[in-house]
Amino acid sequence: xxxxxxxxxxxxxxxxxxxxxxxxxxxxxxxxxxxxxxxxxxxxxxxxxxxxxxxxxxxxxxxxxxxxxxxxxxxxxxxxxxxxxxxxxxxxxxxxxxxxxxxxxxxxxxxxxxxxxxxxxxxxxxxxxxxxxxxxxxxxxxxxxxxxxxxxxxxxxxxxxxxxxxxxxxxxxxxxxxxxxxxxxxxxxxxxxxxxxxxxxxxxxxxxxxxxxxxxxxxxxxxxxxxxxxxxxxxxxxxx
Numbered sequence: 001x002x003x004x005x006x007x008x009x010x011x012x013x014x015x016x017x018x019x020x021x022x023x024x025x026x027x028x029x030x031x032x033x034x035x036x037x038x039x040x041x042x043x044x045x046x047x048x049x050x051x052x053x054x055x056x057x058x059x060x061x062x063x064x065x066x067x068x069x070x071x072x073x074x075x076x077x078x079x080x081x082x083x084x085x086x087x088x089x090x091x092x093x094x095x096x097x098x099x100x101x102x103x104x105x106x107x108x109x110x111x112x113x114x115x116x117x118x119x120x121x122x123x124x125x126x127x128x129x130x131x132x133x134x135x136x137x138x139x140x141x142x143x144x145x146x147x148x149x150x151x152x153x154x155x156x157x158x159x160x161x162x163x164x165x166x167x168x169x170x171x172x173x174x175x176x177x178x179x180x181x182x183x184x185x186x187x188x189x190x191x192x193x194x195x196x197x198x199x200x201x202x203x204x205x206x207x208x209x210x211x212x213x214x215x216x217x218x219x220x221x222x223x224x225x226x227x228x229x230x231x232x233x234x235x236x237x238x239x240x
Contacts, residue, residue, distance in 0.1 A: 020169045022222040023090035027177050029229045030084040032190040033215050034137055052080055060182045071178055079139035081177055085159040090222045193230040
């Protein structure tokens with residue numbers, strides 16, 4: 001095996017394995033975080049007190065252990081995952097060689113250009129005539145058809161990038177996260193513990209939120225919720 005190829009193949013394989021596990025963990029954390037949110041209405045007048053968690057559990061049911069293929073038949077759970085990853089992307093994706101070649105010619109430095117996917121996820125492509133604001137957590141936007149004003153434009157969702165250079169692991173990530181959610185949220189409530197008790201035990205100066213969110217992004221290999229997402233886990237009522 002060519003020495004140079006072996007060196008770079010090893011680097012890429014390590015990166016592939018680590019990034020896949022770490023970004024998947026981040027996606028799961030934010031799905032737990034958002035599962036406790038009240039369902040957002042399609043119309044401002046249709047206020048709902050149903051939590052995402054209840055809707056996820058209603059869809060999961062009790063049949064997955066005997067019929068594991070039904071993991072691919074969870075549209076609302078998939079919508080929660082897609083909306084969580086839209087708002088908090090675990091990792092950006094590098095763009096291809098043309099730009100890299102341009103920057104190398106311009107600066108003499110060889111490096112990758114990374115998309116600002118978080119900025120992209122907040123663009124007007126996610127606004128609608130029904131609910132303005134791309135920062136709203138609204139899983140229903142992934143459950144309507146192209147004729148619905150809530151439907152995002154083609155190519156707007158790109159936490160794994162889009163097109164020929166998209167992430168090779170995206171199918172595995174989606175499958176893994178849905179499986180974890182299905183196996184845990186039926187039995188447990190996972191609630192964020194950002195409260196006075198936490199702040200007293202972990203005092204620090206400065207702002208504690210970003211865009212009104214305590215679980216804002218911090219970058220540790222991949223992007224994760226601030227403070228490691230402190231949470232409380234409780235067995236769901238009515239379960240033996």
